[in-house]
Amino acid sequence: MAETTLMSIAPLFLFLLCCATQTLGITIHSFPNGDVNGIIEAEYQKTVSLVCEVGDMASDEELVWLRNGAVVKLLDENKKGRSSVCVTPLVYEDNDAVFTCHLKTNDSDKASVTLNVTYPPQLSMSEEVQLELDSLLVLQCDMRANPPVSSIVWKLNGSIVDLLEGGFTVTNDGLISQLQVKNVKRHLHEATYQCTAVSPMYGQQTQTFHVTVTEKTVKFPVMPIIAGVVVVCATSLLAIVSRWSKITKCFK
Incomplete structure (x- = not known):
């Protein structure tokens, strides 16, 4: 019991x-x-x-x-x-x-x-880019997201960028996707570019770049010109002071 x-x-x-x-x-x-x-x-x-x-x-x-x-x-x-x-x-x-x-x-x-x-990739809607002939073009897309993006694609005028034809290089470090080309030419590189990131949670996110290529501007050597003007002004001032000293002596 x-x-x-x-x-x-x-x-x-x-x-x-x-x-x-x-x-x-x-x-x-x-x-x-x-x-x-x-x-x-x-x-x-x-x-x-x-x-x-x-x-x-x-x-x-x-x-x-x-x-x-x-x-x-x-x-x-x-x-x-x-x-x-x-x-x-x-x-x-x-x-x-x-x-x-x-x-x-x-x-x-x-x-x-x-x-x-x-959060989705933080891509802005549109961006205007203007640069001169033969300069360096660098376009960047922020691909940081959670969950991470599954893919990212660059397009030129609606078609996937031809890396060989345009001389482009694309790099991704997991945070930024970058499209770059050296020695920009108007007939090849003046266009509308799109960077599209695909998120498994938020779908497609796109950023657009409108690239305009302008003629080279003549770059004047500003600093040498300024230095020359300073020298001329200083010389003229010294000449005036010297001349005034001689005139003053004549009246003594």
Whole structure:
């Protein structure tokens, strides 16, 4: 009989112990909601709200928030039992930021979430570019995005750029895509260029460049001319002073 009673009490004891452990634990609620791994996905310039709570048995416990390991400053009334943090507006630097909430008296009792800030490539609509014959043409597209762009294509007057025919080079470093050509010629390079980035989340984003090639301008040697004018003026001034000195002596 005693063994039967003990066996019936044991599961109940374990259940109560489990409940007590959960009650004392830290929980972070968020809007928008995070996934099972604590990843919260939100768009650039939007808002993320985080609420940290402890169980009823520790409702007077003071809470501490960390952002990437650095303490977040809180008002006194936003520290005990329940504490909230609002991240607004979301910026690029918030991507992959880790927010952790823990008890002040026990930093091992904690919970964490990670922000996943999504944004499309930051491409402007249109840009006017003017340069002289035989100069260097450099066009750039900002391809930074989250998730990363899947492809980027350069077009000239609606057709994919022929690198060999136009003497173009294209480079990508994961952040900037650059189209470049040396010794610009009007018949080859005066055109409308388009840079199109394809995002798996935001679709196609395009930036347009209207390139105009002008004749070379005659560049005067400005500095030598200025130096010459200064020398002439100084010489004339000295001559006048010298002449005035002679005239003055004649009247003494």
